[in-house]
Amino acid sequence: MLNRVILIGRLTRDPELKYIPSGIPVASFTLAVDRPFTNKDGEKETDFIPIVVWRKQAENCASYLGKGSLVAVEGRIQVRTYEQEGQRRYMTEVVADNVRFLDRKGEGGGRAAGSGFEQYGTDPGGDEEIPF
Numbered sequence: 001m002l003n004r005v006i007l008i009g010r011l012t013r014d015p016e017l018k019y020i021p022s023g024i025p026v027a028s029f030t031l032a033v034d035r036p037f038t039n040k041d042g043e044k045e046t047d048f049i050p051i052v053v054w055r056k057q058a059e060n061c062a063s064y065l066g067k068g069s070l071v072a073v074e075g076r077i078q079v080r081t082y083e084q085e086g087q088r089r090y091m092t093e094v095v096a097d098n099v100r101f102l103d104r105k106g107e108g109g110g111r112a113a114g115s116g117f118e119q120y121g122t123d124p125g126g127d128e129e130i131p132f
Contacts, residue, residue: 027058
């Protein structure tokens, strides 16, 4: 079985960095990804995809990316559930294994766009609650 996704888009907001109780850093942001076709009115549509990044890569994203930064994200789709007001809710997101910074210096909205920095990491196994 295979669960892989590759996305290229721009951050809609600065990454939000938090630490789970065990001290592991986790960052989240939303990626705006244009669809490769136009709708019936000739306009492009955009999907807004939640991204979760773990460990050192999370800290690097929080330090070097900002609203408008162009990135490539490689990871897996994850669906998690939680209870809210007695109802079961579902959250679909991409857990990033690799985030590549694609902006050149001075382009996009990133804080250190064009740094060429790339970090690899994985989540801690999904056993801990994400504080978002």
